[in-house]
Amino acid sequence: MGYKNPLLDLPAGATLTALPARLRAPLEALMRDLRHQANDEAEKAWGKRKGLMAAYWRAVSTYPRHTAHPLSKRKKPWIPRS
Secondary structure (H helix, E strand, O other): OOOHHHHHHHHHHHHHHHOOOHHHHHHHHHHHHHHHHHHHHHHHHHHOOOHHHHHHHHHHHHHHHHHHHHHHHOOOOOOOOO
8 A cells, every 4th residue: 555544553553453354355446446436526526527526526435435445455453553
């Protein structure tokens, strides 16, 4: 991952990596679908020259990305970042 994931700095975000794999996999797929759909909406808005809506949808796509990434990882102990 080429960015710092702020979700992992939250105690509740760490619970994502503690979920069993059978629960993480469908949640990850859902988050990735949400990300792609939000990106598609951003592209549509950009094509219509609706810059504010394009920026909104691009921002919306960031949160599912941040959520999907820890769901794709194996369970690791949570260590708060400083």
